[in-house]
Amino acid sequence: MRYSLLDLRGGDQVNVPADQFPPADVTSTKYYLDARTRALGTAMPDGEATAGCDVAATPDLVSFVTRFDQETTLVGYPKAHLWVEADGSDDMDLFVLVQKLDAYGTPLQAFTALNRGAVAQDVTERGGSILRYKGSDGRLRVSMRHLDKALATDDVPAHTFDRVEKLSPGEIVDLEIDLLPIGLTFHPGEQLRLVASGRSLLGTMMPGNREYTPANSGRHIIHTGGDHASYLQLPVQDA
Template sequence: MRYSLLDLEGGDRIDIPADQFPPADSVPTKFYLDGRSRALTITAPGAEVPVAYTVAANPDAVSFLTRFADETVLAGYPKARLFVEARDCDDMDIFVLVQKLDAYGTPLEAFTVPNQSAIAHDLTDRGATILKYKGSDGRLRVSLRHLDETLSTDEVPTHTFDRVEKLAPGEIVEIEIDLLPVGLVFHPGEQLRFVVSSRNLLGTMMPGIREYVGANSGQHVVHTGGEHASYLQLPLQSR
């Protein structure tokens, strides 16, 4: 098989041969969410710090950053393992995004097609992600969080979607969300941003499709550190 590594700055590498995907030298690595510093850390924070957003507010999301000191390659399947709570509602539609930022914090993206006209820009501002790559995303309705223990792996969680488990007031539940596979290169000083939101962050995949709006209300809480150490698992390629 072959895969590609994007740096989104004109230095993409394509048609890389491999016997499997993720490549054999790709190692799933946990980056823990730190609600106090809003950073992603290799070690889990000792203190539990919840962070929250209100669905009807602006922003309706929380994000976490890490900066890479060395050349870093991601190749494989990201996943998020989060401890979440719903306030003033009994369910949550959660959307997550892994986004590449340059050293100055500017999000990086790239067209996937030769057409980069004004119309192409209009189409991809809030959707049509098949035409422009903006990052790796995933989503889950929390009441459908039950995992299929037979099909799930450490890298890719698989949900049964055969039961609805609503949330009780004050209940903190553990969820796993698979994200689209990545092949990304981060040069020294560049950053990765992980976003958790009640909104479809990338919009639709195809042009002209009505954007999905989640059945959300109230407040979403993401618990970090301590007994509720939420993390983003990334496929780091060993050097």
């Protein structure tokens, strides 16, 4: 099989051969969220903390960032393992996005279509995500978080979608969200940002599609550290 590695700065590698996907030299690595610093790191943070947002406010998202100090390649299946709480509601529609930033914090993107003119810019600004790559995303309704133990793996969670498990006031639950496969290279100084929100961060996949309206209210809270160690699991290729 073959895969591609994007650096989103003109140095993309395509048709990279491999015997399997993810390649055999990939290690699933946990990057822990720290709500105090809004950082991601391979060491679990000391102590517990929370970060949250009001779904009707601006901003209606929270994010966490890590900076790579050496050449780093991600290829495979990312997943987010989050401890969450719904304040003022009994459910959450949660959307996550992994995006690449340059050394100055600017999000890097790339068109997947040859037409990159004004119309293509317009239709992909908040939708048409199949035409412009902005990162790897995933989504899950928290009440549908039950895992299918027969199908789920450590890298790719699978959900049964056969039961509804609403949240009680003050209840903190853990969930796993699978993200689209990734192939990204990071040069020293470049950054990775994990974004969590109560709305779709990319809009619709196809231009003209009706956008999904989440059934969200209240405040979304992410817990980090201690007994609620949320993390982003990334497929890191050996150097």
